[in-house]
Amino acid sequence: MKQSEAILRLHEWNLRGHYIFQHRDLKKIFHEDNERNFNETLKRLVKNQFLERVARGTYLYTLSNDRFSANTLESIAKTLRRGEYSYVSLESALSEYGAISQIPIDRLTVMTTGRKGEYKTQYGVIEFTHTKKSVPDIIDNIRSVGRPLRIATEDTAIRDLKSVGRNVHLIID
Structure with a gap:
C-alpha cells in the first residue's frame, strides 16, 4: 500500500477518535491480504514517524492532536x-x-x-x-x-x- 493512502486511512480513523491501534486493527484498516506487503507498509510508517510503536503490537498515530492528551x-x-x-x-x-x-x-x-x-x-x-x-x-x-x-x-x-x-x-x- 502507498504510504499516502495509509496515512489518509489513519487520518480518517483519527477523525473518529481512534489514534491507537493494535496490529490486527491496522491490517483491517489497510485491507492488506499479503502479509509481506502489510509488514513493509507498517515498517515504512514507523520509520517515517507516522506511526509510533508504543508497545508490542500496539501503535499510535503520531499526527493525532490527541497524542499528548491527558487520556x-x-x-x-x-x-x-x-x-x-x-x-x-x-x-x-x-x-x-x-x-x-x-x-x-x-x-x-x-x-x-x-x-x-x-x-x-x-x-x-x-x-x-x-x-x-x-x-x-x-x-x-x-x-x-x-x-x-x-x-x-x-x-x-x-x-x-x-x-x-x-x-x-x-x-x-
Missing part, C-alpha cells in the same frame, strides 16, 4: 487489554480521590481480568494487575467519568490495594 496513557491501556474488563484502581485511583498522599506522575495502575504486566511507554508506565473478581462485582464497583477507562470507587480501590498487599501504608486515615 493517552489510558487509551493505550485500553487498547492493550481490549476484550477484558479493565479499570483504573490502586494508587492511581486513590491518588485521584486524595486517599493517599503520593501522586503517581508517570504511572497508571490498572486492575484487569486480563494478564498482569508492565508496559513502559514514552507517555508513562502502565501497570496491569490481574483480578479474579466476577464481572458483576467489577461493574457494580466502577464508574464512568468520561475518559477511556472506568475508575474504581474509593472503597473498591482500597480493597484492591489491600488484596494485592502493597503500599497500604500510604492510605490516609
Whole structure:
C-alpha cells in the first residue's frame, strides 16, 4: 500500500477518535491480504514517524492532536487489554480521590481480568494487575467519568490495594 493512502486511512480513523491501534486493527484498516506487503507498509510508517510503536503490537498515530492528551496513557491501556474488563484502581485511583498522599506522575495502575504486566511507554508506565473478581462485582464497583477507562470507587480501590498487599501504608486515615 502507498504510504499516502495509509496515512489518509489513519487520518480518517483519527477523525473518529481512534489514534491507537493494535496490529490486527491496522491490517483491517489497510485491507492488506499479503502479509509481506502489510509488514513493509507498517515498517515504512514507523520509520517515517507516522506511526509510533508504543508497545508490542500496539501503535499510535503520531499526527493525532490527541497524542499528548491527558487520556493517552489510558487509551493505550485500553487498547492493550481490549476484550477484558479493565479499570483504573490502586494508587492511581486513590491518588485521584486524595486517599493517599503520593501522586503517581508517570504511572497508571490498572486492575484487569486480563494478564498482569508492565508496559513502559514514552507517555508513562502502565501497570496491569490481574483480578479474579466476577464481572458483576467489577461493574457494580466502577464508574464512568468520561475518559477511556472506568475508575474504581474509593472503597473498591482500597480493597484492591489491600488484596494485592502493597503500599497500604500510604492510605490516609
